[in-house]
Each structure stands twice: as C-alpha cells, then as structure tokens.
Amino acid sequence: MAHFADRLAEAVHRCGNPLCVGLDPRWESLPAEIRSKFGPTLGGVAQAYEEFCLRVLDIVAPIASVVKPQSAFFESCGMAGMMTLTRVLSKARRLGLITILDAKRGDIASTATAYADAAFDGTKIGDNVLPVWNADALTVNPYLGRDAIEPFLLSARKSNRGLFVLVRTSNPGAGLFQDLVCDGKPLHQHVGAAVAWWTRENVGVCGYGDVGAVVGATNAAELGRLRTLLPDVWFLVPGYGAQGGKAEDVAGAFNADGLGAIVNSSRGVTFPFQPDDEDWEDAIEKAAKSAAGELAAVMMR
Amino acid sequence: MAHFADRLAEAVHRCGNPLCVGLDPRWESLPAEIRSKFGPTLGGVAQAYEEFCLRVLDIVAPIASVVKPQSAFFESCGMAGMMTLTRVLSKARRLGLITILDAKRGDIASTATAYADAAFDGTKIGDNVLPVWNADALTVNPYLGRDAIEPFLLSARKSNRGLFVLVRTSNPGAGLFQDLVCDGKPLHQHVGAAVAWWTRENVGVCGYGDVGAVVGATNAAELGRLRTLLPDVWFLVPGYGAQGGKAEDVAGAFNADGLGAIVNSSRGVTFPFQPDDEDWEDAIEKAAKSAAGELAAVMMR
Numbered sequence: 180m181a182h183f184a185d186r187l188a189e190a191v192h193r194c195g196n197p198l199c200v201g202l203d204p205r206w207e208s209l210p211a212e213i214r215s216k217f218g219p220t221l222g223g224v225a226q227a228y229e230e231f232c233l234r235v236l237d238i239v240a241p242i243a244s245v246v247k248p249q250s251a252f253f254e255s256c257g258m259a260g261m262m263t264l265t266r267v268l269s270k271a272r273r274l275g276l277i278t279i280l281d282a283k284r285g286d287i288a289s290t291a292t293a294y295a296d297a298a299f300d301g302t303k304i305g306d307n308v309l310p311v312w313n314a315d316a317l318t319v320n321p322y323l324g325r326d327a328i329e330p331f332l333l334s335a336r337k338s339n340r341g342l343f344v345l346v347r348t349s350n351p352g353a354g355l356f357q358d359l360v361c362d363g364k365p366l367h368q369h370v371g372a373a374v375a376w377w378t379r380e381n382v383g384v385c386g387y388g389d390v391g392a393v394v395g396a397t398n399a400a401e402l403g404r405l406r407t408l409l410p411d412v413w414f415l416v417p418g419y420g421a422q423g424g425k426a427e428d429v430a431g432a433f434n435a436d437g438l439g440a441i442v443n444s445s446r447g448v449t450f451p452f453q454p455d456d457e458d459w460e461d462a463i464e465k466a467a468k469s470a471a472g473e474l475a476a477v478m479m480r
Numbered sequence: 481m482a483h484f485a486d487r488l489a490e491a492v493h494r495c496g497n498p499l500c501v502g503l504d505p506r507w508e509s510l511p512a513e514i515r516s517k518f519g520p521t522l523g524g525v526a527q528a529y530e531e532f533c534l535r536v537l538d539i540v541a542p543i544a545s546v547v548k549p550q551s552a553f554f555e556s557c558g559m560a561g562m563m564t565l566t567r568v569l570s571k572a573r574r575l576g577l578i579t580i581l582d583a584k585r586g587d588i589a590s591t592a593t594a595y596a597d598a599a600f601d602g603t604k605i606g607d608n609v610l611p612v613w614n615a616d617a618l619t620v621n622p623y624l625g626r627d628a629i630e631p632f633l634l635s636a637r638k639s640n641r642g643l644f645v646l647v648r649t650s651n652p653g654a655g656l657f658q659d660l661v662c663d664g665k666p667l668h669q670h671v672g673a674a675v676a677w678w679t680r681e682n683v684g685v686c687g688y689g690d691v692g693a694v695v696g697a698t699n700a701a702e703l704g705r706l707r708t709l710l711p712d713v714w715f716l717v718p719g720y721g722a723q724g725g726k727a728e729d730v731a732g733a734f735n736a737d738g739l740g741a742i743v744n745s746s747r748g749v750t751f752p753f754q755p756d757d758e759d760w761e762d763a764i765e766k767a768a769k770s771a772a773g774e775l776a777a778v779m780m781r
Contacts, residue, residue, distance in 0.1 A: 203590075203591070205590070206605050206606070207606075219605045219606055219608050219610075220610065221603065221610050221612065224603070224605055224610075249591055251585075251587060251591045251592075251594040251595045251598075252591070252594050254594075254595070254598055254612075255594040255595070255597065255598040255603045255612060256603065256612070257562055257566065257598070257612045257613075258559050258560075258562040258563045258566065259559075261555075261558055261559040261562050262559045265558060265559065283585070283586050283587055283621075283624075284552075284584070285584050285586070285621050285623075286552060286584055287649070287651040288651065289504075289506070290504070290550055290552045290553070291552075293552040293553050293555075293556040294552045294555070294556070296556065297552075297555055297556040297558070302522065302525070302556045302557065304507050304520045304525055305507070305508075305520055307520050309520075309521065309522050309525075311522065311555075311556060311557070311558045312558075320584075320586050320621050320623050320624075321623065321657060322586075322621050322622065322623040322646055322657060322658065323584075323621075323646070323649050323651060323653075323654060323658075324649075324651065324653040324654045324655065324656035324657055324658060325653030325656045326651045326652055326653035326654075327651065327653065327654075329653075345623055345624070348588070348624050348625075350588040350589065350624060350625065350627045350628065351626075351627055352624075352625040352626030352627035352628065352630075353624060353625045353627075353628075354625060355625035355626045355674065356622060356623060356625055356667065356670060356671060356674075357623065357624075357625060359662035359663070359667060359670060360662055360663070361660035361661055361662040361667065362660070362661070366657065366660060366662065366667065369657060369660060370657060373656065373657075
C-alpha cells in the first residue's frame with residue numbers, strides 16, 4: 180500500500196471531489212422497508228444497519244472516495260454490531276473506498292497499541308497478526324498527550340495507515356476547553372502545532388503527512404486560520420450539511436492545489452428521506468451527487 | 481439502584497479499602513495453563529481472556545469492591561472480545577462488584593448518547609431498551625467540551641450511573657496539553673472545575689456527586705492540589721502499582737472522611753506471576769490483599 184496521504188490525494192483526484200460519506204446508522208431513520216425485515220433485538224438492529232450500510236456503499240462508491248463509519252452506532256448493538264462493522268469495512272475496501280474508522284480513541288502505552296493494532300494491521304498474538312477492523316485511518320483524541328498519540332502513530336506507520344487527531348471540533352460547546360488561550364494562542368492551535376510536528380515525520384510524495392486534523396466546518400474563519408498554520412496537514416472536516424456548514428464555509432479548508440481537506444457529510448447524504456419513502460436509494464444518490472458537486476466547485480477555487 | 485456516589489461510598493466502607501482492580505488482559509501475560517487451551521485466533525484469545533477474567537473476579541470479589549475492565553483489550557479481539565466483555569461485566573455485577581467500563585469515550589450529541597446508552601441502561605430501539613454493557617460507570621474524555629459531556633450525563637442519570645472524566649492522567653507525556661497554562665491555571669484545573677460544576681448538579685447523601693475525575697497517582701503534589709480544589713468529586717486514581725505510584729503517593733487523594741478516591745491497580749494485582757507459574761491464583765489473591773491493605777492504611781490518615 181502507498182503512503183496514506185498519497186492514497187488520499189489519488190482518491191480525491193480520481194473522484195474529482197473531497198466528499199467523505201459518514202455512516203451513522205440510526206434505527207429510527209432507516210427505511211421502513213429495511214426495518215420491517217428485522218426484529219427489535221440488538222442482533223436485528225445490527226442486521227438492519229448492515230443491509231442499509233452495504234446498500235449505501237453501493238450507491239456512493241461511484242461518487243465519493245472516502246467513507247467514515249461512526250463506531251458508536253455499531254458498538255451500541257454490542258457483539259452483533261461489531262460483526263456488522265467488520266462487514267461494512269470489508270465491503271468498503273472491496274469497492275476501493277478509503278475507510279476512516281471514527282472512534283475518537285485516546286489511551287496510553289499498550290492500551291493505545293491495542294486500539295491501534297485492532298484498527299489497522301491487526302492484533303498481534305504471539306507470531307501471528309490477526310486482522311480486526313483493517314481501516315485506512317482512525318480518529319484519535321489528543322487530551323492524553325504525547326505518549327497517547329505515539330503508539331497510534333507507530334502502529335499506523337507499520338502498514339501505511341493514517342490518523343486524524345481532533346483539533347477544533349464542530350459542536351457548539353467545543354470551545355469550553357479547545358478555545359482556552361494558553362501562551363497567547365488557543366489550545367486547539369497548540370494541538371494543531373503538535374499534529375504538524377508529527378505529520379512532518381512522514382510526508383508522502385504529494386507533500387502531505389500521515390497525521391491529519393479534525394477541524395469543523397462551523398467556523399470558517401478558524402478553518403482558514405488553521406489551514407494557513409498547518410499547510411501540510413490533511414483536514415477531515417465535519418459539520419458540513421446537516422450540522423449547518425455550507426460548501427462556501429469549507430472553501431478555506433483547501434490549499435491552492437485543491438487538496439488538503441476531505442469534507443464529511445453523514446445525515447445529509449445518507450438520510451435525505453423519510454422512513455416511508457420508497458425511492459430512498461434514489462434520494463441518497465441525488466444527495467451524494469449534489470454534495471460531491473458542491474464540494475468539487477469549492478475545492479479548486 | 482441508589483445514587484452512584486452513595487453506592488461507591490457503601491462499597492468502600494463494606495470492603496474497608498478503596499482498591500479498584502483493573503482488568504487489562506494480555507495474551508503474552510496469561511497463565512500458560514489457560515493459553516494452552518485456546519488456539520491463537522481472535523475467538524480463542526477472547527475465550528482465554530474470558531476464562532482468566534472470570535477467575536480473577538472470583539479471587540478479588542471478597543477483597544475489593546470495584547473492577548475496571550479496559551475496553552481496548554476486549555475490542556482488540558473484535559466481535560468475540562465483545563462477547564467476553566459482556567460476560568465479564570455480567571459476572572462482576574452478579575458478584576456485587578461496581579463496574580467501571582474504561583473506554584475513554586468522547587463524542588457529541590446523538591453519537592455520545594449512543595455510547596452512553598450502550599454503556600449504561602441500554603440502547604433504545606423504538607419503545608424498547610436493550611441492555612448492552614450495563615456498567616455502573618464509564619470513563620470519558622473532555623476534549624470535545626460541554627456538549628460532549630452532557631449527553632453522557634443525561635444517560636447516566638436515567639439509571640443512577642456515574643462518569644469519570646479524564647482530568648490529569650498518569651502517563652509521562654500527559655502534560656503536553658493538560659498542563660498548558662490558560663488564564664493563570666493549567667488546563668487540567670479548568671477541566672476539574674467543569675467536573676465540579678457538573679457533579680454538584682446531582683449530589684448523593686454521602687456528599688459526593690455522580691461525576692468523578694481521573695487523576696493519576698504519579699504526581700502526589702498535583703493530586704493533593706486537585707483534592708483541595710474539588711472536595712465533592714470522586715477521584716479514580718490510576719498509576720498506583722506497576723505504573724510506579726506508591727500507596728503514600730495516593731494518600732492525598734482522600735478526604736478526611738476516608739472517602740473521595742478509588743485507586744486502580746491492573747497489572748500489579750492481576751499479573752504478579754510468570755506465565756508458567758502454577759500458583760498464579762494464589763499470587764493474585766496475595767497481591768490483591770496486599771494492595772487493599774496498603775490502601776486501607778493510607779485512606780484514613
């Protein structure tokens with residue numbers, strides 16, 4: 180496998196847009212057609228999530244190049260949900276999509292290694308490496324500091340995977356700690372500076388490194404400032420679409436080369452219908468094409 | 481179920497010590513007797529973890545009152561690991577132990593709710609609530625801010641569960657962000673102040689609230705300072721034992737009433753043997769009694 184940043188650049192060039200489709204299945208939003216097939220047990224819900232997500236993958240694979248399953252919704256079905264997550268990631272890989280496991284993990288030392296090995300190459304047992312999630316990238320939380328990020332990095336670099344570190348998130352209450360000013364600049368810029376330092380340890384031929392930053396779309400000025408401060412860092416930008424961010428709000432996330440950011444839409448692309456709508460697959464295709472088109476237009480400005 | 485803080489106080493009083501036993505199973509450290517029964521597949525490893533953890537629970541239940549499974553090691557076995565985690569939590573409950581799921585989750589809005597509902601009362605599907613982990617408490621990461629903590633709180637309070645928010649962790653690189661000085665005090669004190677504010681919304685008859693703080697044992701001065709600043713907050717103190725913290729280092733974590741802190745030991749209690757030792761169960765019993773005794777002596781000073 181090529182360097183993670185280069186695979187991301189190639190994928191964006193190939194599709195001509197930076198859309199990342201978030202897979203956040205919710206029982207109450209699923210098409211009635213799917214819900215009616217499965218009973219309201221954890222196993223039934225997990226099967227319904229699986230059918231829905233696999234059909235979404237078929238629809239979006241010709242349009243977008245990156246997908247981001249949100250681990251929480253699969254975990255909320257316990258063991259059966261983990262089987263579903265395995266199958267969703269596996270199908271995404273077969274379709275040639277880049278997969279970002281959105282689990283926002285953060286822990287230290289051997290615990291961080293356990294999370295990272297499971298997310299990437301596989302869990303090491305004796306001399307064997309046993310694949311678990313086999314994702315291309317993982318979101319991680321920086322609060323625990325240096326020795327919480329480094330085990331994830333070590334694991335990712337063994338097989339050319341990537342990390343996206345939370346820097347400035349898109350939720351209304353994100354500023355409580357992320358915007359506290361320390362030594363003349365907000366905390367999230369300190370985290371950003373650490374991300375830039377880590378990413379420069381391993382830069383691909385495209386000029387970007389393998390440690391990205393999660394930067395929300397909900398504050399265009401902040402997004403632009405971070406773009407200037409962190410020129411060689413890939414951004415994963417949530418908050419576009421259902422969370423309120425518009426395509427013009429994310430324009431500042433891109434560098435002059437049109438690269439540097441992938442923009443996530445979850446509900447906006449995967450739930451643009453009411454559960455009783457029979458043409459829900461057409462609605463998803465239309466929403467994905469519309470988001471891809473909007474983002475393609477702003478990425479090259 | 482009684483208020484989480486009162487259950488914790490009752491449990492510490494009943495056992496006479498504040499020991500929390502961390503369950504961090506590692507294949508290479510397991511007794512050879514157990515490893516030899518299971519093949520090196522994810523399912524085999526998960527079964528070995530299960531046998532080991534269930535036997536540890538039987539040994540420590542008469543000595544300690546709190547256990548803390550580390551989610552990463554179970555997740556690293558994929559689906560089979562989640563089945564093991566379910567059974568370990570279930571047996572701990574049957575033995576009357578208080579369970580803290582150490583997953584350090586952090587996310588926002590409906591994603592946070594999905595994590596929290598799974599950890600506590602259960603996943604809501606239509607009119608049904610389907611139990612998943614059913615733990616008494618969950619560790620959470622504060623970096624995402626106010627609206628990342630509040631969904632966890634809402635979910636916990638529906639059934640008298642608790643949270644432990646990462647405040648100052650025990651790892652060597654923790655200070656990279658946690659010790660940055662903002663408005664005259666380190667970031668972790670800002671997080672601590674927010675924890676104190678949240679916990680005061682729901683205080684039990686013992687005088688402590690349902691939102692605790694994770695504060696490492698590796699810096700005794702910092703621990704004492706946080707104890708003074710946050711008198712009504714339960715501390716979960718990692719770093720004692722194998723990580724280098726001694727019983728006298730954690731003395732400052734307790735209030736004058738002998739309450740206010742539970743102290744975790746994982747490897748120190750559960751792996752005080754070599755894989756080939758046949759009397760590994762005796763070694764665990766001895767290590768648990770020794771840790772419980774050491775901590776009982778410092779909690780009432």
